[in-house]
Amino acid sequence: MTAVLALLGPMAVGFVVVTALWPGRRRPDQALALKACLGGAWGVGIASWTFFLWLVLAGRPGPGLVVFELAVFGLVLVAAVVVVRRQRPSLELPPRPLFGGLLPVALTLGFAAVLAVRGAEVVWFNQLLPHGEGDAYFIWNLKARFLYRGGDDWRLIFAFPSPDNEKIPLAPPDYPLLVPATVARLWWYAGVESTRVPAVVAGLATLGGVVLLWAVVTAVRGRSQGAIAGLALAATPFYFFLGSAQVADIPLAGYMLATVGLFVLHDATGRVDRRWIVLAGMLAGLAGWTKNEGLVFIAVLGAARLLVVPPRDGLRSAVREAAAFLLGLLPVLGLLLYYRLELVPAMNYLLASQGDQTTLERLQDASRYKTIFLRLLLQVLPLDSRTHWTSIGWLVLLAVPYRLLMGRNPNRVGHVTRTPLLIVVFMLLGYVFVYATTPLDLRGHLQSSLHRVLLHLWPLTLLWFFLSTATPEETLAREAQPASEPPPA
Amino acid sequence: MNAFRVAAGLVLVLVGLATADLRRIVTLQRQANANVKLDIVWFEEQCAAIRDQLPERGAVGYRDQFKDADGMSRRHALVQYALVPLMVEWKTDRVPAVEVFADNRSHLGRVFGGVRVVRAGGQ
Numbered sequence: 001m002t003a004v005l006a007l008l009g010p011m012a013v014g015f016v017v018v019t020a021l022w023p024g025r026r027r028p029d030q031a032l033a034l035k036a037c038l039g040g041a042w043g044v045g046i047a048s049w050t051f052f053l054w055l056v057l058a059g060r061p062g063p064g065l066v067v068f069e070l071a072v073f074g075l076v077l078v079a080a081v082v083v084v085r086r087q088r089p090s091l092e093l094p095p096r097p098l099f100g101g102l103l104p105v106a107l108t109l110g111f112a113a114v115l116a117v118r119g120a121e122v123v124w125f126n127q128l129l130p131h132g133e134g135d136a137y138f139i140w141n142l143k144a145r146f147l148y149r150g151g152d153d154w155r156l157i158f159a160f161p162s163p164d165n166e167k168i169p170l171a172p173p174d175y176p177l178l179v180p181a182t183v184a185r186l187w188w189y190a191g192v193e194s195t196r197v198p199a200v201v202a203g204l205a206t207l208g209g210v211v212l213l214w215a216v217v218t219a220v221r222g223r224s225q226g227a228i229a230g231l232a233l234a235a236t237p238f239y240f241f242l243g244s245a246q247v248a249d250i251p252l253a254g255y256m257l258a259t260v261g262l263f264v265l266h267d268a269t270g271r272v273d274r275r276w277i278v279l280a281g282m283l284a285g286l287a288g289w290t291k292n293e294g295l296v297f298i299a300v301l302g303a304a305r306l307l308v309v310p311p312r313d314g315l316r317s318a319v320r321e322a323a324a325f326l327l328g329l330l331p332v333l334g335l336l337l338y339y340r341l342e343l344v345p346a347m348n349y350l351l352a353s354q355g356d357q358t359t360l361e362r363l364q365d366a367s368r369y370k371t372i373f374l375r376l377l378l379q380v381l382p383l384d385s386r387t388h389w390t391s392i393g394w395l396v397l398l399a400v401p402y403r404l405l406m407g408r409n410p411n412r413v414g415h416v417t418r419t420p421l422l423i424v425v426f427m428l429l430g431y432v433f434v435y436a437t438t439p440l441d442l443r444g445h446l447q448s449s450l451h452r453v454l455l456h457l458w459p460l461t462l463l464w465f466f467l468s469t470a471t472p473e474e475t476l477a478r479e480a481q482p483a484s485e486p487p488p489a
Numbered sequence: 490m491n492a493f494r495v496a497a498g499l500v501l502v503l504v505g506l507a508t509a510d511l512r513r514i515v516t517l518q519r520q521a522n523a524n525v526k527l528d529i530v531w532f533e534e535q536c537a538a539i540r541d542q543l544p545e546r547g548a549v550g551y552r553d554q555f556k557d558a559d560g561m562s563r564r565h566a567l568v569q570y571a572l573v574p575l576m577v578e579w580k581t582d583r584v585p586a587v588e589v590f591a592d593n594r595s596h597l598g599r600v601f602g603g604v605r606v607v608r609a610g611g612q
Binding site: 129130131137138141142145146149150151153154156159160170 | 530
């Protein structure tokens with residue numbers, strides 16, 4: 001019960017924070033699920049942040065942690081309530097009817113049913129693999145055990161030796177701690193180390209990501225499109241397998257989706273209010289606190305907005321947006337910088353092994369790119385039934401006729417879709433660069449990670465696809481138009 | 490109306506595909522795990538049995554009688570996971586050490602390896 005409160009309490013505070021930073025109306029409305037997802041993600045992330053901050057300050061978990069967390073979340077709550085009372089709504093999301101016809105109702109019900117089945121399957125997976133899979137016990141749950149069992153020795157997570165050529169890296173010291181700190185914090189509140197805790201955290205992140213995609217697309221493009229987008233992600237078996245495996249890739253994908261979703265909302269509603277950007281900054285910081293790829297994401301997001309905002313809105317607007325983003329990002333990034341600069345003894349093993357000459361030689365080696373792109377092709381297209389990505393390959397193939405049938409979004413939405421598209425492209429290029437320069441055995445590195453890092457981008461890809469594709473209602477209206485025209489005289 | 494039919498049909502295809510594929514993965518996983526204990530659970534139990542012979546904190550060594558490098562790497566990781574907050578040092582002569590050996594007393598002991606404590610003088 002204590003652990004449940006320790007999980008739900010910060011999520012509830014997160015909901016109030018999101019409501020305070022919501023430029024639209026604050027009464028319960030169509031954005032309720034969206035606010036709940038964003039608030040939950042904020043709450044879980046910030047709670048791991050406070051737990052880690054307490055470890056740094058006090059040395060070990062203890063009764064003072066409860067007081068500390070109550071003080072932190074209490075202060076945040078007071079600040080959020082003050083903001084709620086002082087700020088006025090400055091914009092309105094497009095109004096949606098409660099039901100809106102048979103199609104959106106049927107699709108939403110179908111989405112809800114599939115989500116329920118997926119929830120049951122996540123529980124089933126976790127019963128099969130109680131400690132998760134692979135990196136879950138080599139990295140994330142291993143670190144959680146050190147944070148929980150280690151007492152004053154929790155800093156041993158920074159003491160693992162660097163990998164050598166005969167051994168895969170075990171819990172690299174520089175890996176961020178959102179997932180381990182969340183699990184260790186809940187174990188501490190529960191008073192017992194249960195395999196259910198990482199399973200619940202993983203399940204929440206997995207299902208929450210699907211609901212978040214549904215909610216963002218629903219807010220911008222309507223109920224039918226939102227439900228189809230949610231179904232597309234729910235139709236990705238490996239997403240659920242990896243989510244149930246208790247690795248940090250799915251939480252990272254969720255934070256990336258939340259951040260980009262807020263930018264999409266900002267762009268789709270006229271860019272008149274930057275409170276969503278402040279919130280996006282916080283969630284981007286939490287992406288960096290989840291995995292190192294989250295730091296790449298923050299850099300890529302900055303580059304993408306630099307290409308989108310100044311040409312469209314001018315330099316002054318871009319500076320204001322960057323300031324709002326940094327306002328949200330800095331509190332999380334501050335602790336992350338302290339973590340990287342003060343606590344982590346060594347550079348990331350991929351970076352530490354780089355040398356000017358060897359890196360240059362690897363970058364100039366065409367065979368490495370051939371290996372990378374071939375493996376990428378096998379992951380994205382269903383050519384090889386043994387690859388993890390096969391089912392998504394089928395979805396990619398289905399997307400082509402789907403887009404041809406439905407057509408493109410009839411509205412001018414380039415200003416909305418450009419950010420998610422650029423981020424997916426830049427992130428892919430970033431991953432190709434990492435693989436091209438990896439000091440590890442290239443094939444082994446690809447084999448062990450490519451399927452996971454592609455899943456970071458899959459929800460963003462679906463977001464872009466369903467923003468830029470016509471909704472069923474728009475397609476129906478387009479087809480109905482010629483019939484309604486008067487016959488030629 | 491045609492578009493509605495096509496859209497609804499596509500959604501059904503997606504749902505059907507997803508359900509079928511996930512069921513296949515779960516079925517494969519269940520077949521793989523049928524009557525077989527996961528190695529991680531095996532090492533959790535084996536290490537729990539020797540935990541009181543090891544110091545509460547600090548570092549211990551690691552030995553492995555099996556010769557396969559990949560398997561050795563995985564076994565070391567599983568022993569390390571089970572014995573947190575001890576640091577199970579890879580490639581040192583430190584004693585006491587945890588040794589993974591071919592335990593012929595059981596099938597799983599032969600496959601995954603048994604676990605015992607080695608002290609100074611090889612006892």
